[in-house]
Each structure stands twice: as C-alpha cells, then as structure tokens.
Amino acid sequence: VTERVVVIGGDAAGGSAVSQVKRARGDEVDVVMVERGRWTSYSACGIPYWIAGDVDGPQALVARSPQVHRANGIDVLVGTEAVEVDLDCAVVDVRGPDGQTDELGFDQLMIATGATPVRPDIPGIDAQGIFGIQTLADGASVVDALSEQRPLVNAVVVGGGYIGIEMAEAMLRRGLNVTVLDQAPEPMPTLDPDMGRLVREAMNGMGIDVQRAQVEGFEADASGRVRAVLADGQEHEVDIVILGLGVRPESSLAQSAGLCLGESGGIRTDERMMVEDSAVFAAGDCVESFDRVSKSWVHVALGTHANKQGRVAGINLAGGQATFPGIVRTAVSKVCDLEIARTGLREVDARQAGLDCEVVTIESSTRAGYFPGSTPMTVKMLAAAGSGRMLGAQIIGREGAAKRVDVCAMALWTEMTVYELMQTDLSYAPPFSPVWDPVQVAARVLSAKLAER
C-alpha cells in the first residue's frame, strides 16, 4: 500500500507542507489534509482589509482553494475535524461535515491546527454582534453584520493589539464611531509604552477613541443582540463589538495525544519542526518558535512563520533536510496611514531581564527632508551596554517608515553591534531616504551614548 501522510489543518502551515511533500514525492505518497473549515491556504491577516473594503473577500484571500490543492493531488477533507490522535495505533479520528466519524490511518503525521482567538469568560460574551476575527467565516459574519439594513453606528474594539488596531481602522472606514478599549496603559502592547503612546495619540487624531479600560461584560437587548459594553463601571452603547485579544495556540489535540507542549502552550518542536520526543511534525500558529534574541521559546502567531515552518516540515516529511532557525519577533502593522513596526526586545523586556542596555529614540524622516512626501518617523533602538550589540527596535511613522525594521531584524539576526549597523551600506537617494537612513541615525546616536558611559 502507498504511504500515507496526514496533515491536520489546511491553512498556511498545512498547505505549505502538503505542497512540499507532493512536489517531492508525487504518487509515492497519499497526502490527506484535514481542514475543519471550508477554505484552505487563506490569508487570515487579510480579513481586516476585507472588512474595511480594501479587498473583495473571501475569494481574494484564498491562495490555494481545496480545488487547487486537489488538482495538485492532495486529498482535502474540508468541514472535517480531527477529534483524536492515537500515536500508538497511528490513527486520527475525524468527524466529517455531516457528523459521521471515521478513522484515518497514517504513516506520517503533521499537526497544523493553528490558534484560537482569546474569548474571555465574561457576562454577555455570547450575545449576537460580538465577533472574533480569525477565520474567513468570522470575516464573512462581520461583513454580513455591516451590510444589514439597520445602520450600525457605534463599534467597540476590545483589545489594542494588531487585530485591534487593524479592526479599528476597518470599522472607522466603514463609517462607524470607533472606541478601542484595552486594559494596558497604551495600545500596541508589543511596543514599549512610550511608543504605544504615539500610536494612541495618532489614533485619537484619526477619530478613534482609545481608552484604557477593563471590559467587565456586555449587555444584550431583548433580541439577544449586544447593545452595551460595560468597562470600568462605564456603559458604552454599541451596535457591534470586535474582540481583538490575541490568540492562543490550538494545541489541545496535540496535548491529548501526549505530545510535548512548551510553557506558552504551543507545541514544542526541534529545528526540523518535529515535535520533541515524537515522530510527528507540527508547524504554524499551534507551535512555539525559538526567539534568537532572548534565547527563549515564544508563541508568535504570524502567517510568514507558518509558511516558512510549514515548508520546512514538508521538506522533512518528504525525507529531505531543512531547518527553521527561529525568529527575532519582527512584526509590522498599520492603522490608517500610521505604520508601526518592531523587532527584538523592547526596553521593558530588557529591563525585566536585568540587561544593562542603552536606549535612544530619534526623529528622522522617510525621505530626504527636502523631498516631497518626506514624513517624520520615530525610531527607538536599544543595545547591550558592554558589547554594543543591537537588542531591538521599534518604528512609528507614515508611508515608507515601517519596512525599515527589516534592516534592524537583519542586524538582530546576525548579532550585529550598533557601531557596525551605523556603517552598513544602505541605499540612499533623496526620494528614498535621508543621507543617513533613520535606522542608522538611531544606531549612531546610540553608539555615541554607549561611548559616553
């Protein structure tokens, strides 16, 4: 009989893996991909832009549909949930769209079950009109809600992280009054608070009301539809609520199969994306990644990691050799025209870890100061006091600001000092950069500060 590879989860990681396996081994293997939802290989990151109206969803967000995967020779089971994995017997129990259960034997297994949005257990959370943003079905629900005859006036976004700010933009652009509630002092908790403050001020300037508040519950009207958010004793009237409280690794299936989880709750794998102490592969939002800067395991749910990890898992599943060398926690987002990026450690992380470091925050511009379209940008950067090694950077600005974080990510990746970063040969011409790139201005000022110690 032909060898069978079963992949649980059909989004970025699973989809990348099955493509690799099929490409490498063709008809030598049966590849079965089990997907709970209707769609495969889609861009969850695109959902806020679909809701905002930038993108025609959901089809545009689907990179490879089940049909495309099938045309590539993958056996795709949609609407099918993997309910149990028996590693000893090498069997996955699945429940299909009409509720029937089945046993799926495997020679090789990969788990790519993704992540689940955090949904706090507070009164009224199950009222209609409260939406998480995770799957294309979630996106469709919000688009439907916004298309109802009853006009929606007030939106509350709970949580000021990536999904929170992106959905705040989406709601604003759909014409709603938008309030973002977050229990942290400033939005964007993956930034230092001083940079988060800049985000809050900019969002307030866009007409988004960002408030520090702890959400205590939701009130519904007689029809069961959310009508108010209760937060810090205040009542916010709402027509729609978006939950943007982050995600947790969806690792329960792996856990009940006895597979190794890390402290973050994500599945712990080695560099080959093989789960520790097993022959199972795992990749994507359900696994932990190794943070090369803090030398610790962290859960970072990002499509780009899922794609890279899925590719690595797929190559190894097919008998090849590939490794995923970890991450440096680079992330980028925007709210309207405000671009936000970060990589490495924040100042709060470095202080908490007891690292002796220097920190600077500089103002520069995206282009030569005299060039049309040049806009101010802020770079915060930190470096280790002894070695001068760059530890992290955060960038806030307008068009052209955020992608510069990639240079900082490369510096972190290679453990470069800020002295060296300042001297690297980055591209310069007036339409693209000041004569010192803003990242190098930060590195230069930081170098001077380190030299003064």
Added chain:
Amino acid sequence: VTERVVVIGGDAAGGSAVSQVKRARGDEVDVVMVERGRWTSYSACGIPYWIAGDVDGPQALVARSPQVHRANGIDVLVGTEAVEVDLDCAVVDVRGPDGQTDELGFDQLMIATGATPVRPDIPGIDAQGIFGIQTLADGASVVDALSEQRPLVNAVVVGGGYIGIEMAEAMLRRGLNVTVLDQAPEPMPTLDPDMGRLVREAMNGMGIDVQRAQVEGFEADASGRVRAVLADGQEHEVDIVILGLGVRPESSLAQSAGLCLGESGGIRTDERMMVEDSAVFAAGDCVESFDRVSKSWVHVALGTHANKQGRVAGINLAGGQATFPGIVRTAVSKVCDLEIARTGLREVDARQAGLDCEVVTIESSTRAGYFPGSTPMTVKMLAAAGSGRMLGAQIIGREGAAKRVDVCAMALWTEMTVYELMQTDLSYAPPFSPVWDPVQVAARVLSAKLAER
C-alpha cells in the same frame, strides 16, 4: 599658537569632518574649511529634483550653509580654491574669490575635493546649452535655461546612468521631449543588461526615447548655442543637452602633493580615512572605497559614503578612534515611478571574475497580491555555487520595491548564504509585503536551484 586643521572641500565629507572636529575639540583647534564654490554641505543628489520642480532650490538643498558652519566656529573660505599642497612645509596655497593667493599653514590636513563630471573631448562640447550636473551652480544654470523666454522643446541626455535617468525624468516633467543616448546596449550600466532592458522598456513607456548610440559631437547655431547632437551619424535636434556620463575622483591636488592614488584614480586611504603613507586624511567622492564583496578598491561617488567617511575622518582628526569598514556597492534611484536598486556583484561581474554562481530572476509584488496598491517587482539575485553565499541583487519595481535592497545589502555585509536569508524574520503584513518577502522569494528559488546542482 592654536593647532590648525585645514579641510579642503566643503561639501558632504568636508562638512561632516569639520563638525566632528569642532564638536570634539572646540576652541583647542582652528578649523578652516576651503570651498571652491559658494555653498557648503549641500545635497548634489537633490539637483535633478530641483530641476524637475520637486524641490525649491538651491537653498532647500543646503544642509549647512557657510553661515551655519561659521556659527559653529568653523572658518569657512568660500570661492576659494586650494591650488597646491606642500606636505613638507605643511602649507596649502589658496586662491581667493578676487584672485589673490595666500598660504595657509596647517597642523592637520584633510582632502575632500569631491569628483568631477566626465566631459568628453568631442567637437562642440563647449557650446552653450550643454550642462553637467554636479554643483548647485550647475543646477541653477539648467533652471535658468529652462526659464528662458525661448521655449525649449527637445532635450538630449547623454548617458543612461543614475544622473542620466534622473535628469531624463526632470526634463520630461518640465515638458520637454527627451532622448537618452548611451553607448551601452541598455541604460543603467550598474545593472546587468537584462535588468537594464526592463528599465529601458519602462522609460520608453513613459515617453522617454532611450537609444543606443555613441555621441560624436555637437553642432551650435550662429549664437554659439547647441542645436544638434551627432550620434552614430544621425543628427538629433536639441535645445538643451545634459551630460550624465558619471564622475571621476577629483584627486589631482592630492596627486601633485605626492599622495597615494589607487587604480581608479581615487585617493587610497586606510580604514581610518588616512591617506596611505601620509598623515593626511581624505574622504568622500575623491577617495576609493573598499568593496567588501569583490575585496577590491572601487570609486563610488555617493553622498551617504561621503557623510560616513567624513564623520570617521573628523573623529580621527580630533584624536578619536573610528573606522570606515567599506561598502557593498548599494545604490538606489528612480525614474518617474520606476524604482531601481542594486547591491553587490552583478552577474556580469561574477562571470568576469570567473566565479561559479547561480542566478535567478523572480517576479513578486510589493504587497500581498490582493492588497490595493500592490505592484509587480522583479528581483535578480546571485549566489556562489559552493557556499551558497549571496553575491548580489538587483531590484526593479514601483513604490516600495527598491528600499528592499537594504536587506540584501545587510546579507552581503554579513556574508550570509541565501539559505539563511530565505529564513530570516522579515516583517510581514498584507499592506507591506507578500507572506514571503520578494527578497526571500528570490533567495528561496536560488536555494532550490543551488540544491539541484
């Protein structure tokens, strides 16, 4: 008597150096900066944008005027040419604005004499209406010519390099018919010809006529004004000619002083920007830089290098310690909305050097394919066959494409392989990048090609 530091040349390198010296040593030193022109510390790179009308010149292009330098305690002699340097007597002979000569003794000397535009010795080159683009005075001459009552209709740009394409854009945007003549098969000779072809096709699409032709001479009318360009036996009627044939290091003063020049004609310095076998410093467009990729000395006239080198020279002049670690030949430019970038070796360089390498050219997009404003971009990348080490990259695209070359420059700087580059943690969100950054797509395809060997 107070120690005297004399710096010959008051643009990017000289201006950066004197600022460093004055900041570090204050009243302990007299700092004299000798500048041939009227302006100091200006952005020559901005001149095409001034002519195009993007920038109000020339003041906007001046970062630090002579007045500003003087307010910082620098003695600035404008309109003053250094005609001879006597190292044994530690004296510079200068000729001032009214022709009087003077001797300027020094304790320390720095040469920052910049570069001179190539001006071929062909018939008619001295006709009126033929302009080089180097100094703010050149820029003012072109702006004046364009403001004359007689409307200018036809412009010929001789040379299809950086200044050539930038001036082609400027002339086009001033409403002229523009022809670019270059003897090379394709414009942008710092790219491989296959990438240059994309530039030519795009420029033709913008209405700029790019032709391969050798310019043989110019014809003037009775008043001495250029009226035709003769190239490959053809006569092109013109009202204005722009020379964009590149620059040569202006190292004749250094040479006659007996200082060491390299094969490129640029002054050869060590990492401290001290001229070999001397106690003189030199920096900017008049020096050679060490190319970390080819391990050879090259002349690359760029404001960003001049600034960095000038800073290093200034710190060392002031008794500090700084080094300039070389370049990787990163450059960026644009013609209208077409962005062009390069770093490291071209394929032709690698072949010429007899390197065994693999090359790929990939198409990707600046943002997620479904995101509004996503535009196609082309990345060409090469890597050494044995090690997989990245050797160079070229990028052509629209808004947001070119600055990605900085990631390639960082990879070159750190001698990274394409296998590793493919896995680095670059920022991803749909408005900023596909899930695999185009640079990583190129690295991935190149890795696969290397693996097939």
